[in-house]
Amino acid sequence: MDYRFKAIEQKWQKAWKTKQTYKVEVNPDKPKYYVLDMFPYPSGAGLHVGHPLGYIASDIFARYKRLNGYNVLHPMGYDAYGLPAEQYAIQTGQHPAITTARNIARYREQLDKIGFSFDWDREVQTCDPAYYKWTQWAFIRMYNAYYDYDAAQAKPIEDLVKAFESNGSYKPGQQVALLNVACSEEMAFTAAEWKAMNEEQQHNVLMNYRLAYLGDSMVNWCSALGTVLANDEVSEGVSIRGGHPVEQKVMRQWCLRISAYAQRLRDGLDNVDWTDSLKETQRNWIGRSEGAELVFKVKDSDSSFTVFTTRADTIFGVTFMVLAPESALVSELTTAAQKAEVDAYLASTKKRTERERIADRRVTGVFSGSYAINPFTNEAIPVWISDYVLAGYGTGAIMAVPAHDARDYAFARHFNLPIIPLIEGADVSEESYDAKEGIMMNSGFLNGLTVKEAIERTKTYVADNKLGRIKVNFRLRDAIFSRQRYWGEPFPVYYKEGRPYMLDEKDLPLELPEVDRFLPTEKGEPPLGNAKNWATSEGYPLELNTMPGFAGSSAYYLRYMDPHNDQALVDTAVNHYWKQVDLYVGGTEHATGHLIYSRFWNKFLYDLGVVCEEEPFKKLINQGMIQGRSNFVYRIKDTNTFVSYNLKEAYEVTPIHVDVNIVSNDILDLERFKQWSPDYANAEFILEDGRYVCGWAVEKMSKSMYNVVNPDDIVERYGADTLRLYEMFLGPVEQSKPWDTNGIDGVNRFLRKLWSLCTSEEDFSFSNAEPTPEELKALHKLIKKVSWDIEHFSFNTSISAFMICVNELATLKCNKRAILEPLIILLAPFAPHFSEEIWEALGHTDSVCDATWPTCNEAYLVEASINYPISFNGKTRFTLELPADTDNAAIEAAVMAHPASQKWLEGKNPKKVIIIPKKIVNIVV
């Protein structure tokens, strides 16, 4: 009987739908398991064969867990807001909601064909008001919260107001130490001063502490496009799209105080099962450095400023100070004599993005005219301004120690500033000595100490003499949360007297309004400025910005737990059942974006008591990228003649991409090529052995390379089960690899071979005979291997194991129920349609999804004899079959008695004989 995959797959996809096979509910009687894929952005191009790779892996795991008795949550949805739909809307006038819905429908159709075990009743779309209601809700909660470092927790802003009322911004009962809370800038005021403030002043003060706050940040502003651009959208001072001028501008935008969580985001990495490289990437991104803040007085002035340093021990080598050009101190410290020069410098840096400033390592800078006083030596040191210091990190000012910092060194050399070595034996004539090793010199009371000791001594000195304070700094910056776009979540914010206020939670969701055009307004406002009546019922104007892409993806995993709840983001009892994502599968490209934001978002909700787990994603697997494998034809210059790959050297040729879908095993289908484009209708060919052989290369999978392979085409030709198997068979999931449809026949043959074991000419056919030890061994070897492999996400090797087992059973002509039934359960996670069909044929009325995973009986695996490799000096020379229970002495005797041994001993006595029982024998001569 033929394996008719099309009919089988349609039959079971329909059955699963009607029987709601994949519907899942909270069930306290079963252990839970939550398997999640990073949800896709539904692009207009549809899925290509690379997208389902991670989904197939997670689906196998989800099905495996279910077979092992778990209640498995395995949902899917769409990250539906995004720029491509908006861009398309600007070009065509087509509303992004319409294109997005169309793309989602197409994705769904493609996903359905692959046979995933998603519970579609739980689908979420980030652009659905019922969904983004909870994104807006979380934003309001962040606005109404501040972060208490001492409690390491977010708290309601009312608590902070109470603290201000009783003791100002100082710690309870103190007038010196400030509250240890996250803020944009340190503010010192008493309770009396707080109470004396008017509403607007208090409003502004609180904004300094809120977790969602309006803040000033430096952005790449493009007035022609009416929007802020990311660093990689700008080059040489103009926008990449359109080439419009871009300038650095301070803009007031919504920000999330994610930096408050830096320490916890770092610490939390110790409690998740992610790869070390991914955790390391996050640690670097968070970037913790321990150091000291030192206060420097300005010479001949009452003012002073603070710098952050991790090398306070090098204070005796400070020969100049540097301010970031954006620093507020610049105008304060620039003297009249230097003003013109400084202004010119500021104007030139303003044109360049931060990235450009960083990328080219030209040394630039200007002297401010002022001097600072070294608090340790009381010497006057010049204050410079240079763009190698960033306003956004530390205090935007540094003390420069050219002898021991490469950047300071380059600067000192360029401007001829003194370089004082502080470590014995360090040669700083050519480059700085940056290592934290050696014995101090030229450093007053630190002389003779090691660098490590000096760092500690300096810290104590700074604290004792009140010259500054010990501080931990993080690289992680607050997230800018405003976008000048249409297609995103509206902020639940309105403005009264220019001040922002949150909508009442009961008025959520605030739905995205209709606009007649998706571009900025004439006045340069964001697209929402085009909306009519975009105001509260009282007439207060609503926020015109929308939220960024990561807003909707930061808590979607929680919403899947309870997707239809309109009273809460997620019900507490439901959250306590599903807890967190046990397995998260997605690409590495989200390492520092989504995976930081959602951890932050989750921790915030945890502080609020909304969720019970502090980390959202317990285990994470990164699937590799599927690259394209392009094919080429070679056209002889100035002709319409194409020469086959191995003959092309004799001609001058132009390689041309050819659609991989008209090439098979690198052999071009000539007829289809002629039809492919009118240009080639009259093409002529120089063939080798009557065939046209194409060249190939691994490139990105993209339309322009004509190497896109569509999963629908594969399903059409081979079936979904073959596609699933082949995607997994290609290699380890984490590894990137090119897609090459050549080779898919192998897994397809495997399925057909197994099918023919289960069938006769006309019908299914199983034997009820007792299995032989050989058959049992083949099966139990497979059970052991597949179970281990799935647990370790090594799906490619399990498929090999299936092939080996089926090859063995085919040789044994085994169609015994006792063997095939467990085998089908093992195969069910990989090839669900195929397995359901056989499972039904075996007489079952329930789904194979609810079978029980077989267990391996080691007794069947015991080998009676071992084929020992016999090696001499580590080189295997022959093998020797011995009973498994032969002891070492007997093994040695048997080896020595073997005629081949005499040859390799060459008459010498063995120095040593190493016998590893059941493994190997090695004779050292």
Added chain:
RNA sequence: GCCCGAAUGGUGAAAUGGUAGACACGAAGGACUUAAAAUCCUUUGGCCAUAACGGCUGUGCCGGUUCGAGUCCGGCUUCGGGUACCA
């Protein structure tokens, strides 16, 4: 520059420190067939040798540890990914 990862046949790849190349694809030869498809069998890292047995060599490069290294350690090379003057 820094951090992370990788490198094994014509191709995708496999190998708790223990017979390198399992399992597949492709290729070559053969069986069945009027023919083709499908299926089945044989060979397939390289070199040498051959009637046959066989021998040498081989996991990016150079060293080291070990009875034994694709695997562990040190030093490189190349490629891929991330990051970007973080004081």
